[in-house]
Amino acid sequence: MTTEGPGPTGRHRDRFGDDDDLGRAFGTDTSSVPVRTTPQRVRAWSLLLAGVVVVAAVIIVVLSMIIGSVQTGVGGIFPRPDASLQRFTKDAGALDGVISTDATKPTKTSFASYDVTATVTASTELSPDQRTALIDQLSGAVADASSNGVHVYAIADLGDVDVGISPSKARTDERLRLARAIRQVAGVQQVRCVWAAASEGRADTPAGQSVEVETAPTGVDVPAVQAQVTDAVHRVFPDAAVQVVAAEQ
Incomplete structure (x- = not known):
């Protein structure tokens, strides 16, 4: 009686047959891996290209807005003193x-x-109340015209x-109230109440102010007026x- 044992073929089938781990995980049919057709590839590239175009368009619009604000807008990224001054003179001239x-x-x-x-020349016929109102309006106008890096006075x-x-x-x-008070001092003809000249820019601090007074050319005790x-x-x-000086004759 001859007893048959498992041959190499049977062993191979047990270890590498249809039930091996790779077969269970991925299947035995290699055609199961999807392959995109030409129309599918065309659609994918078309969508990618459309996305790139949209992003580029957004970038162009944003850059255009930034450049436009710099070129035409008061208070843009870079100082534009001429534009600020033009705005103020236009607003002040309409008062x-x-x-x-x-x-x-x-x-x-x-x-x-x-x-x-800017120097604003007002009518000498204005009443004290009208002068006060005009000064307030001018202060608002210089504040509105001042912009990034530009200080309007x-x-x-x-x-x-x-x-x-x-x-x-x-x-x-x-400044206005002080100038009015000084104008009432005997012998005073002209008062200039502004700010001290400074290369680093004007200042609204008390020490940064300057008052120049002109008295009548004769008959005035200038040192007394100065004090x-x-x-x-x-x-x-x-x-x-x-500074107090007598007017020239």
């Missing part, structure tokens, strides 16, 4: 009581900072009084510069 506006060349105070100044010529106009309404009102005016000025603006 009641203003006769003319005269702008000076912008002054560069640092790498990306400018001071611009104005000097209001009211006839016998010149008043410095800054974005600070409180400081501007102080009286200096006391009045330093009560409002401590350490401010004060």
Whole structure:
């Protein structure tokens, strides 16, 4: 009697047959791996290309908006002193009581900072209340025209009084009240209450103010007026510069 044992073929079938691990995991039919057709590949590339076009369009629109704001917008990314000054002169010229506006060349105070100044000539026929209202409006106008890196100032010529106009309404009102008070001092003909010149830019600090007074050419004790005016000025603006001179004959 001959006993047959498992031959190599049977062993091979047990280890590598249809039930091996790879067969159970991935299947025995290699055609089960999907292969994209040409139309599918065309659609995929078309969608990718469309996405790239949309992203590029968004980038172009954003850059255009940024460049446009820099080129045309007051208060853009870079200082534009001429645009700020033009805006102020336009707004100031439309106010009641203003006769003319005269702008000076912008002054560069640092790498990306400018001071611009305009002289506003007002009618000498304005009443005290009308003068006050005009000064308040001008202060608002310089605040609106000031922009990134640009500080707008104005000097209001009211006839016998010149008043410095800054974005600070409180400081501007102080200059006006002080100029009026000094104008009432005996012998005083002209008062200029503005700010001290400074290469690094103007300041609204009390010490950064300047008051210039002109008296009648004769018959005035200039040193006495100087002492009286200096006391009045330093009560409002401590350490401010004060100068009193007699007018030329």
